[in-house]
Amino acid sequence: MALMTAEQYVESMTKIKKRVYFMGELINITEHPLAQPALNSVALTYELCFNPEYEELFTATLESGEKVNRCVTFWKNAEDLIKKYKMIQITARLTGRGNSRTVGADAINAIGSVSYEMDDDLGTEYHPRFLKYLKYIQDNDFTISGAITDPKGNRSLRPIQQSDPDMYVRVVEKKSDGIVVRGAKMHQSVAVHAHEHIVAPCTTLREEEQDYAVAFAVPADAEGLFHIMGRQPSDTRRLEGDLFDLGGINQGGNETLMIFDDVFVPWDRVFMCGEWKWSFPMIHRFAGYHRNCYGAGKSAIADIVIGAAALMAEYNGTAKNSIIRDKLTEMVHMARTIYACGLTSCVEGYSTPSGIFNVNLMYTNVTKLHVGRLTYEIARLAEDIAGGLVATMPSHKDFTDPIIGKYVNKYLKGVDGVPTENRMKLMRLIEYFCYGQGSVYFLSEALHGAGSPQGQKLLIERESDLETKKEWAKSLAGISD
Ligand code: FE
Numbered sequence: 001m002a003l004m005t006a007e008q009y010v011e012s013m014t015k016i017k018k019r020v021y022f023m024g025e026l027i028n029i030t031e032h033p034l035a036q037p038a039l040n041s042v043a044l045t046y047e048l049c050f051n052p053e054y055e056e057l058f059t060a061t062l063e064s065g066e067k068v069n070r071c072v073t074f075w076k077n078a079e080d081l082i083k084k085y086k087m088i089q090i091t092a093r094l095t096g097r098g099n100s101r102t103v104g105a106d107a108i109n110a111i112g113s114v115s116y117e118m119d120d121d122l123g124t125e126y127h128p129r130f131l132k133y134l135k136y137i138q139d140n141d142f143t144i145s146g147a148i149t150d151p152k153g154n155r156s157l158r159p160i161q162q163s164d165p166d167m168y169v170r171v172v173e174k175k176s177d178g179i180v181v182r183g184a185k186m187h188q189s190v191a192v193h194a195h196e197h198i199v200a201p202c203t204t205l206r207e208e209e210q211d212y213a214v215a216f217a218v219p220a221d222a223e224g225l226f227h228i229m230g231r232q233p234s235d236t237r238r239l240e241g242d243l244f245d246l247g248g249i250n251q252g253g254n255e256t257l258m259i260f261d262d263v264f265v266p267w268d269r270v271f272m273c274g275e276w277k278w279s280f281p282m283i284h285r286f287a288g289y290h291r292n293c294y295g296a297g298k299s300a301i302a303d304i305v306i307g308a309a310a311l312m313a314e315y316n317g318t319a320k321n322s323i324i325r326d327k328l329t330e331m332v333h334m335a336r337t338i339y340a341c342g343l344t345s346c347v348e349g350y351s352t353p354s355g356i357f358n359v360n361l362m363y364t365n366v367t368k369l370h371v372g373r374l375t376y377e378i379a380r381l382a383e384d385i386a387g388g389l390v391a392t393m394p395s396h397k398d399f400t401d402p403i404i405g406k407y408v409n410k411y412l413k414g415v416d417g418v419p420t421e422n423r424m425k426l427m428r429l430i431e432y433f434c435y436g437q438g439s440v441y442f443l444s445e446a447l448h449g450a451g452s453p454q455g456q457k458l459l460i461e462r463e464s465d466l467e468t469k470k471e472w473a474k475s476l477a478g479i480s481d
Contacts, residue, residue: 002066002067002068002138002139002141003046003049003050003059003067003068003069003141004046004141005046005047005050006043006044006046006047008046009042009043009046009141009143010030010039010043012195013029013030013039013193014030016195016219016220016221017221018192018220018221018226018227019225019226019227020035020192020226020227020229020256021226021227021228021229022034022035022228022229023231027229029192029193029254033238033239034229034235034236034238034239034254035192035193035229035254036250037238037249037250037251037252037253038100038190038192038193038251038252038253038254039193040095040250040251040252041091041095041097041100041251041252041253042100042101042143042190042193042194044091044094044095044251045058045069045071045091045099045100045101045143046069046141048090048091049069054087054090056083057070057083057086057087057090058070058087058090060073060080060083062138066138068138068141069101069141070083070084070087070105071084071099071101071102071104071105071108071144072104072105072108072134072137072138072141072142072144073105073108073138074108074109074112074113074354074355074356075109075356075357076355076356076357077351077357078346078347078348078349078357080357081292081346081349081357081359082343082346082347084102084105084293084346085292085293085295085296085342085343085346086296087099087102088102088293088296088297088300089296089297089299089300089339090300091297092296092297092298092300092301093300093303093304094251095251095252096249096251096252096301096304096432096433096438096441096442097251097252097253097297097301097438097441098293098294098296098297098298098441098445099293099297100143100189100190100193100253101143101144101190102290102293103144103145103146103189103190103290103293104143104144104145104146104190104194104196104198105144105289106146106286106289106290106293107144107146107148107198107200107286108134108137108144108198109285109289109356109358110200110282110285110286110289111130111198111200111215111271111272111282112127112130112131112134112354112356113285113352113353113354113356113358114278114281114282114285115127115129115130115271115272116352116353116354116356117278117281117352117353117354118272118275118278118281120353121278122275124275126270126271126272127354129268129270129271130271132268133217133268133269133271137196140195142194142195142196143190143193143194143195143196144194144195144196144197144198144217145188145189145190145191145194145196145197145198146197146198146200146286146290147185147188147191147197147198147199147200147258148185148199148200148201148202148283148286149185149186149187149188149202150167150168150169150183150184150185150186150201150202150203151167151168151183151184151186152167152168152202152203153167154167158206158209159203159205159209159212160206160208160209160212166182166183166184167183168183168201168202168203168212169181169182169183169184169185169199169201169212169214169260170182170183170211170212170214171211171214171273171274172211172262174273175264177266177267178264178265178266178267178269178270179214179216179264179265179267179270179273180262180263180264180265181199181214181216181260181262181263181265182260182261182262182263183260184257184258184259184260185199185257185258185260186257186258187230187255187448187449188227188255188256188257188258189253189254189255189445189449190253191227191254191255191256191258192227192229192254192256193254194220195219195220196217196218196219196220197217197218197220197225197258198215198216198217199214199215199216199217199218199260200215200272200282200283200286201213201214201215201272201279201282201283202283203279203283204279204280204283205276205279206276207276209276210274210276211274212276212279213272213273213274213275213276213278213279214270214272214273214274215270215271215272215273215282216265216269216270216271216272216273217265217269217271218263218265218269222263222264222265223263223264224260224261224262224263224264225258225259225260225261225263226258226259226261227256227257227258227259228256228257228259229254229255229256230254230255230256230257232252232255232437232440233435233436233437233439233440234246234432234436234437235437237436237437242396242397244396244424244425244428245395245396245428246428246432246436246437247425247428247429247430247431247432247433247436247438248425248428248429249429249432249437249438252437252438252441253440253441255440284361284459285358287450287451287455287459288358288359288361288364288365288459289358289359289364290449290450291345291359291364291365291367291368291450291451291456292342292345292346292359292363292364292367292368293342293450294338294342294367294368294371294445294446294449294450295338295339295340295341295342295343295345295367295368295371296339296342296343297441298338298371298375298442298446299335299336299338299339299342301375301433301438301441301442302331302334302335302338302374302375302378302442303335304429304433305331305378305379305382305430305433305434305442306328306331306332306335306378306382308382308386308426308429308430308433309327309328309331309381309382309385309386309430310328311426312385312386312387312423312426312427312430313328313385314415314418315414315415315418315422315423315426316385316386316387316414316415316423317414317415318385324385327381327384327385328381328385330381331378331381331382334374334377334378335374335378337370337374338367338370338371338374338375341363341366341367341370342363342364342367344360344363344367345359345360345361345362345363345364345366345367346359346360347360348360348363361459361462361463362459362460362463365456365457365459365460365463366456366460368450368451368453368456369453369456369457369460371446372446372447372448372452372453372456373453375442375443375446376443376446376447379433379434379439379442379443382430382433382434383430383434386426386427386430389412389427390427390430390431390434391431391435393412393424393427393428393431394408394412396424399412399420399421399424408420409421412424
């Protein structure tokens with residue numbers, strides 16, 4: 001079964017016994033109303049593999065001739081990365097969030113390429129081990145979550161200096177048949193709807209921190225593994241049984257605090273164990289791939305927000321106003337800047353020793369830094385154009401109420417010819433992305449996902465090559481030392 005249908009995926013989720021808590025209760029992730037939108041979004045990534053219009057982007061053909069999901073393959077050239085990029089763009093346009101399976105794909109390509117280089121350097125045998133694991137994933141068309149971010153405790157202290165040594169995932173026991181790991185990973189998107197989790201370190205480690213230099217894979221039902229699902233803005237509107245006040249959107253995601261309460265991992269699922277020097281390449285390979293995704297995903301959500309703002313201007317009767325048109329142009333300019341930066345990081349990537357193609361590190365970090373700024377500015381302009389009603393609008397229940405509904409209908413009307421209901425729906429859509437549930441994906445994730453802004457600046461500085469630039473300036477100015 002190289003490609004599962006959406007139905008087979010949902011069915012597979014019902015069969016895995018997962019421990020997921022939400023608001024103090026164990027929940028069923030295929031039935032709970034707050035988990036279903038995310039299930040729909042992952043299911044869509046399966047469905048689109050069978051859609052003739054999108055199949056080229058969502059699937060890839062292995063050397064064996066077998067067709068698999070693009071997210072369970074190694075990227076071999078710029079074209080592969082561009083297809084991945086466009087795949088994310090399509091998913092984000094259809095769901096209002098990124099592609100649920102790319103975080104796993106980024107982990108696969110990071111571990112795939114780094115394990116090869118690590119084996120070459122140290123004589124370890126992680127790469128063939130990882131290839132075997134990947135084949136298992138491909139054969140079953142599994143969704144993988146990439147678990148990277150540790151809780152970190154006191155940010156001014158290193159992992160080894162924390163008063164609680166579990167603030168970073170670590171090996172607590174080495175056995176003849178495997179290792180036992182303890183710790184937690186934060187903000188785990190897709191984790192509750194994945195079949196497997198790939199876990200890797202989130203910080204550069206030193207020699208005395210070998211226990212933290214660990215990368216491995218665990219099945220979703222591993223003993224000792226469980227999730228505490230986070231809240232999202234306006235999340236309990238999903239319990240009202242009406243999509244109207246959620247902008248009509250039945251797609252989404254869930255993030256979890258993922259706990260490893262002494263989880264056993266057999267050796268054939270361990271891809272780094274103590275090789276602290278390789279923690280830096282491991283993290284930055286993953287971060288590089290993952291930051292690139294945001295150029296496609298966030299620009300696609302920005303396009304929806306821009307469309308909503310332009311339509312709202314029509315509904316409000318301000319569409320012809322030159323100031324409004326200028327604001328919309330400004331928004332388009334920002335969205336296209338994000339998109340172009342991300343695309344450049346695919347086009348100007350490079351081949352690593354394993355043959356796996358990496359993104360351009362300068363451009364992927366420039367992309368992500370822009371994403372964390374410009375999406376907020378786009379959201380601000382969308383709210384500006386829409387008006388204050390986006391934050392003060394009565395509920396759908398009031399609109400349909402037999403007594404007060406007619407007042408809501410009368411006073412919330414914009415231009416003639418546009419039903420009040422349509423204007424209200426559009427207000428909710430803008431609210432959803434600017435500070436409702438969708439803001440998790442349009443804004444917060446844009447800021448902190450794949451690393452917070454300072455992390456990108458660090459890499460931009462590393463890649464800056466100021467010495468060469470100084471030479472160019474000196475040469476033009478006629479300065480000779
Ligand atoms: Fe992410």
